[in-house]
Amino acid sequence: MANPTTAEISEETIQLIPHALVSKYHLVPLSLQGSSLTLAMADPSNFVAVDEVKFLTGYDVKVAVATVSSIQQAIEQYYDRAMKYDEVLGDLRNQEVSLVKEEGATWTLQALEQATEEAPVVRLVNAIFTDAIRKRASDIHIEPYEKYFPCTVPH
Numbered sequence: 001m002a003n004p005t006t007a008e009i010s011e012e013t014i015q016l017i018p019h020a021l022v023s024k025y026h027l028v029p030l031s032l033q034g035s036s037l038t039l040a041m042a043d044p045s046n047f048v049a050v051d052e053v054k055f056l057t058g059y060d061v062k063v064a065v066a067t068v069s070s071i072q073q074a075i076e077q078y079y080d081r082a083m084k085y086d087e088v089l090g091d092l093r094n095q096e097v098s099l100v101k102e103e104g105a106t107w108t109l110q111a112l113e114q115a116t117e118e119a120p121v122v123r124l125v126n127a128i129f130t131d132a133i134r135k136r137a138s139d140i141h142i143e144p145y146e147k148y149f150p151c152t153v154p155h
Contacts, residue, residue, distance in 0.1 A: 002070075038063075
């Protein structure tokens with residue numbers, strides 16, 4: 001029996017199958033070796049799901065049996081995190097962030113807390129920390145590039 005929550009699944013493998021398909025058929029890609037893609041599925045007899053993944057990816061598909069709960073945890077771990085990061089990074093691209101204090105103005109603690117809760121940068125950092133805590137990670141790797149911003153939280 002496979003356990004997708006403890007498997008080291010590459011980002012390349014995760015990106016092969018979209019979130020909608022993963023949720024629809026309750027499956028998780030585990031590994032890609034040559035022309036063979038291994039899926040974790042609670043129902044290995046779901047040939048419709050296997051055929052759809054074959055058609056979408058062009059790879060031969062092997063199935064490993066996994067529990068429903070481990071598949072759900074893996075979906076949250078790999079897919080929901082990515083969606084949250086994309087959403088927050090989208091907010092950053094669409095907003096101009098600045099904090100301006102007018103002369104003579106005072107900031108209350110409540111006003112500062114409210115401003116930080118709404119700031120896209122704070123939401124991004126909170127999403128990264130939440131993901132790290134969920135995975136019980138000891139470190140976080142952030143490597144910003146000009147056109148993209150990969151963030152990995154080892155587990």
